[in-house]
Every structure is written in structure tokens, then in C-alpha cells.
Amino acid sequence: MNSSSPPSYHLPLDLTSALTLLAKHGDSAKIVAGGQSIMLLLRQGFLSSETFVDISCISELSTISTTDDVVHVGAATTYSSLETSPEIQHYPVLTDSLHVIADPQIRNLGTIGGALGHADPSLDIVPPLLCLDANVVLKSLNATRSVPLSDFHKEYMTSDLSHDELIHSVTFNQPVGPYGGAYEKVANVEGGWPTVGVAAQVVLDDNLGIISDVRLALAAVGDTAVRSPSVEQSLVDSDISMDSISEASEAVSQDIDPLDDLSGSAEYKTHLAGVLCQRVLIKSINRAGGSL
Ligand SMILES: Cc1cc2nc3c(=O)[nH]c(=O)nc-3n(C[C@H](O)[C@H](O)[C@H](O)COP(=O)(O)OP(=O)(O)OC[C@H]3O[C@@H](n4cnc5c(N)ncnc54)[C@H](O)[C@@H]3O)c2cc1C
Incomplete structure (x- = not known):
């Protein structure tokens, strides 16, 4: 950033104006939505920009x-x-x-x-x-x-x-068929960033006894949030049972790569992922009308 000229801040009221600003300023422009993350990065010196395009009024x-x-x-x-x-x-x-x-x-x-x-x-x-x-x-x-x-x-x-x-x-x-979903996280402080977070979404057959489709995804266990194909493959088309949920939840460790950091060791996070996986699957199945 040129220290002699302060950054410019734009507050477009329509989409075309915002896109025109982005086209004009290229990589020197940064979008601001709620400012909850970008302002922190700016204050901490991790980011500098000449132009800010605030989209909150569009x-x-x-x-x-x-x-x-x-x-x-x-x-x-x-x-x-x-x-x-x-x-x-x-x-x-x-x-x-x-x-x-x-x-x-x-x-x-x-x-x-x-x-x-x-x-x-x-x-x-x-x-x-x-x-x-x-x-x-x-x-x-x-x-x-x-x-x-x-x-x-x-x-x-x-x-x-x-x-x-x-x-x-x-x-x-919108999912088709009886469905339910759930998300749970464990954080070191209430309302804090997740040490691990796990989401599930299941679709049951019309008799509510078989899992016809399932998605399981996790936060804070690698470079990006990830789906767990091992858990999903283990459960799809299976009867609803605690045994199948426990077995599938153990398989989550195959799809994650957590780091040791201040929020916990990789071993602890892998354990948490399995526990949360069980909890969200049970909750999702019950919310879909199944019973566990
Ligand atoms: C103290 C604190 C605690 C938090 N704890 C949690 C937590 O526990 N869990 C959690 O999930 N999150 C947490 N957050 C982060 C929170 O979810 C932020 O709201 C989120 O990162 C997005 O913020 P924002 O919408 O204000 O985006 P901004 O900060 O305005 O922008 C974030 C980034 O997205 C880009 N951007 C914004 N909008 C667009 C768009 N429409 N198109 C393209 N790029 C865009 C910006 O250029 C910037 O790079 C926390 C944040 C703070 C400050």
C-alpha cells in the first residue's frame, strides 16, 4: 500500500456497482461483508489493501x-x-x-x-x-x-x-425423503472456535429402518473442512443400529489429519471426532423419525 494515500472505502448499493469496482481495482480490492474476520487480519497486520468494497448494503x-x-x-x-x-x-x-x-x-x-x-x-x-x-x-x-x-x-x-x-x-x-441432521462441536471455551466440529445429515427409507443416504463432514481436522467418505460408505444402505453407528464412527479417523496445537493434541482431536460423529449420527437419525 502506498503510505501517502489512505485506502479508499466504497459502499455500493447495488451489485453492478460492486462488481464494477472489483473489475476496476483487481487484486488491490478487498471485499468487506461483516468485517468480523477481515478487520482482525488488518489490525494484526496480516493484510493490507488499497481499496475496500463493503457489500453489506446490497x-x-x-x-x-x-x-x-x-x-x-x-x-x-x-x-x-x-x-x-x-x-x-x-x-x-x-x-x-x-x-x-x-x-x-x-x-x-x-x-x-x-x-x-x-x-x-x-x-x-x-x-x-x-x-x-x-x-x-x-x-x-x-x-x-x-x-x-x-x-x-x-x-x-x-x-x-x-x-x-x-x-x-x-x-x-431440499432433501427428498425423511431426513434429519445435526451439528455438534467441542470448544475450549463457550462460544469459542471448535477444537473439532462434526455435522451429519441422513435420509431414511420410507419405513424409517434403513439409512438410504448419509453425509458426514468435519471442521478443524485438516487444511480444509472435509467430508468423511469412510463413515458415509460404512452406513449407506445399512439398517439403523448402534453397532453400525459405532463401527462407522471409528472409521472417521481414516479421513482426517488434525494437528497438535493449543486446542489439543491430534490424538485427542481424533478421539473427539469419533465421539461427536456418534452423537450427531444418533441425533440425525432420531430427527429423521428413526429410533435409536
Ligand atoms: C472473536 C471472534 C470469534 C469467532 N468465533 C467463531 C466461531 O466460534 N466459529 C465460527 O465459525 N466463526 C467464528 N468467527 C468468525 C466468524 O464466523 C466470521 O463471521 C466469518 O469469518 C465471516 O466474517 P464476515 O462475514 O464478517 O466476513 P469479513 O470479515 O467481512 O470477510 C472475510 C473474508 O471473506 C471475504 N468476503 C466477504 N464476503 C465475501 C463475498 N460475498 N464474496 C467473496 N469474498 C467475500 C473478505 O474479502 C475476507 O477475505 C469468529 C470471529 C471473531 C472475530
Whole structure:
């Protein structure tokens, strides 16, 4: 940054103006949503930028709607708006995570698009969205593309976003059949970042005895949030039983790579992942109408 000229701060009121600013300023521009992560990085000196584009006043980016069984959530929708949205109450895997993100002040400003743009592997909202097979809709001045969330975060704190693009919205399909989901985390302090967080979403057959589809995803166990194919493959098409849940939960260790750090050892986190895996699977099955 040129120390003689202060950074410029823009507050566009419509999407085209925001995208025009991004196209004009290229990689010297940074998007600001709720400022909950970016301002911290700036204050700590990890980031500098010449131009800030604040998208919090673009009403098109703060809407939640359902069309043809697809849920659309605007990128600048805050966690609090999601938490209280009647449409989002149908997805307990998501609401569980929203209730435990930090504290109400952060939930009032933090946004779904800001979380995905920040790309921290410990974010609580990412595993639930992976369980819902969410897509990320990206817009630039001349193009729109939709990327599966599972492909959007490829490396630590890095997303598949070009300098002239912003996250416009997040979409996911309503599940078909009896379904239930859950998210749980363990944190060292109440409302703190997860030491490990685990989300599950199950779909049962019409007789509520067989798991016809299952997604399991975790936060804080590697460079990005991850799905656990080992758990999913172990459970799909199986009868509901405590034995199958216990066996599947042990398999989660094959898909995670946690680090030793101040929040706990890799061994402890692997143990936590297995325990939380059992808990969210049981809760999801019961919420879907099955019984365990
Ligand atoms: C004290 C504290 C505790 C926290 N604890 C937790 C916790 O327990 N669990 C948890 O999950 N999170 C936690 N968070 C982080 C919180 O989830 C943030 O809200 C989240 O990182 C996004 O913040 P934001 O929406 O304000 O985005 P910003 O800070 O405004 O932006 C974050 C990044 O995303 C980019 N960005 C923003 N919007 C877009 C967009 N539409 N398109 C493209 N890029 C975009 C920005 O350029 C920036 O790089 C905590 C944060 C703080 C400050």
C-alpha cells in the first residue's frame, strides 16, 4: 500500500456497482461483508489493501428464498438472519451450527459469504453446508458460475475466487425423503472456535429402518473442512443400529489429519471426532423419525 494515500472505502448499493469496482481495482480490492474476520487480519497486520468494497448494503445479497425445491441464501446474509429465518428451520444441521458460532454480536454481523470467503478450516458453518451438498454461486461483471462447496476450498484459507468475482449466494436442494441432521462441536471455551466440529445429515427409507443416504463432514481436522467418505460408505444402505453407528464412527479417523496445537493434541482431536460423529449420527437419525 502506498503510505501517502489512505485506502479508499466504497459502499455500493447495488451489485453492478460492486462488481464494477472489483473489475476496476483487481487484486488491490478487498471485499468487506461483516468485517468480523477481515478487520482482525488488518489490525494484526496480516493484510493490507488499497481499496475496500463493503457489500453489506446490497439488498440483493441479503435474501433467503426457496424456488423449485432449491434454497438460495444471499452471501451477505448474517448468521442471525439465518438463525431466525423460518425457511432455514427445516435444516437442523445448519441451525445447530448457527446457535454455536461465537456470540450474538459476531452472529449479528458475520455472514455466510464472509465465512466462505475467509475459508478457515475451523468455521462452524462449513461442515453443515457440505452435508447439504451446497453450491457457491460466484459473479463477476460478465459471468456467473456455480461451484460445489466441496471444490471451493482446496487449500488452507484459500478459495476458488478470482479477483473480479464475489460470492453472490449459496444454494442447496431440499432433501427428498425423511431426513434429519445435526451439528455438534467441542470448544475450549463457550462460544469459542471448535477444537473439532462434526455435522451429519441422513435420509431414511420410507419405513424409517434403513439409512438410504448419509453425509458426514468435519471442521478443524485438516487444511480444509472435509467430508468423511469412510463413515458415509460404512452406513449407506445399512439398517439403523448402534453397532453400525459405532463401527462407522471409528472409521472417521481414516479421513482426517488434525494437528497438535493449543486446542489439543491430534490424538485427542481424533478421539473427539469419533465421539461427536456418534452423537450427531444418533441425533440425525432420531430427527429423521428413526429410533435409536
Ligand atoms: C472473536 C471472534 C470469534 C469467532 N468465533 C467463531 C466461531 O466460534 N466459529 C465460527 O465459525 N466463526 C467464528 N468467527 C468468525 C466468524 O464466523 C466470521 O463471521 C466469518 O469469518 C465471516 O466474517 P464476515 O462475514 O464478517 O466476513 P469479513 O470479515 O467481512 O470477510 C472475510 C473474508 O471473506 C471475504 N468476503 C466477504 N464476503 C465475501 C463475498 N460475498 N464474496 C467473496 N469474498 C467475500 C473478505 O474479502 C475476507 O477475505 C469468529 C470471529 C471473531 C472475530
